Amino acid sequence: MNQADLSPVTAPVDLVEQEFENTFVQELPGDPVTANYPRAVRNACYTRVDPTPVPAPRPRTSLRERAVPNQPSPTSWSLPIVPFQVGLPALDLFPHAAWAKSVARQLRAETPEQLAYSDPAGLRALRVAIAEHLRASRAVRCVADQILIVPGSQAALRIAAATLLEPNDRVAVEEPGYFGAHRALRAAGAQLVPVPVDAEGLHVATLQRRGANIRAVYVTPSHQYPLGMTMSASRRFALLDWAARNDAWILEDDYDSEFRYVSRPVGALQGMDARDRVIYTGTFSKALFPAVRVGYVVVPPTLWTRFMQSRFAFDLFMPTLYQGALAEFLEEGHFARHLRRMRSAYLERRDALLRGLARHCGDLLSVSNSDAGLHVTVMLRDGIDDQDVAARLGRRGVATLALSSSYVGPTRRPGLLLGFGCAEPRRLLEATRVLGDVLTETVR
């Protein structure tokens, strides 16, 4: 069909929306008159045509874009607050009044200078407060001049990759591992090399066998995502040694290390690194709330200028309002108080989940490590389709992630990630009953 076949018509918008539902209309690309109209109005400017859909040729996009998996899809990413949702903290217990005061104070005190372009590294006061927190509670060796404020963990990985990696460089990842990291690294052009984990974390001997040309490894040593174990001291030393020998980088993601229920928190890998191989990343998404979109990177001093260049090229700098509020939140002790309260709330929620699993799911699953973090992973019997179980749970108001979506390679164990952070104990117990019902239907 050519453009001459289309003759402009006019019609009221509400009529148009009804009439043009399910109708295919050829759009005029770049039409200067209609380009900014809402879609329904734009459609209404042209007469109806043959509704046979003609598959549009796939627009030419980069190899990197095509390497990024489309599951879970970006549009599914605004997470409803329902039991077992993975990645959400206790938003019902967030100290909103104290936070609102900090934000309002920042807003009122803003000067014209603070409305201008700001430091790409982030607000000094926030970097000082984060450095202090990381030294005291995570044994990270750092000063404020090593800290870059970024909009979350994936951005941290993109900036690290832009600084340290060539397109097509091989990057080792834990198998299973964090799909957000897989996505960010693939989008940066990396070739992912899956390396298995066991009870001690990443299997460093396998990493060594996978070849000398691996340029970096992404790890979650404090709380392996998704299986939950802590990397042992001997593995940590072996990994640091491997990185130094191979001139490779370690991308350490310390995403939810604040919450540990059985023993004293284990320090960060970065604190054991005497040879500046570790790029340490953290986030406020779990300790506070995901919509804050504040994360940080601790950069070895020798790489600081290079990281600053990449960070500046990435998105100039972070909005300053929340940075200022967050600095005050940390300085005034609200953050430490919040973490203390959350540790006991999460312990109660985790225990409710474990009780419910024992009561309602019995021998239908086995629980992997539950010592830390905001979710528990359970293993299902071989042969069970965990994506199908997750979909059926979703239809009954319970949101889980299938363990199989955490793998890069073809061998995938079935299981489910059950978030316990965002729901009260009573709702978690109820959700375990639903899970038990769904699993019983599945194995019947």
Ligand SMILES: Cc1ncc(COP(=O)(O)O)c(C=O)c1O
């Ligand atoms: C392993 C891991 N790292 C980091 C994050 C947080 O990412 P962000 O800082 O982008 O919110 C998550 C969220 O679920 C995660 O599971």
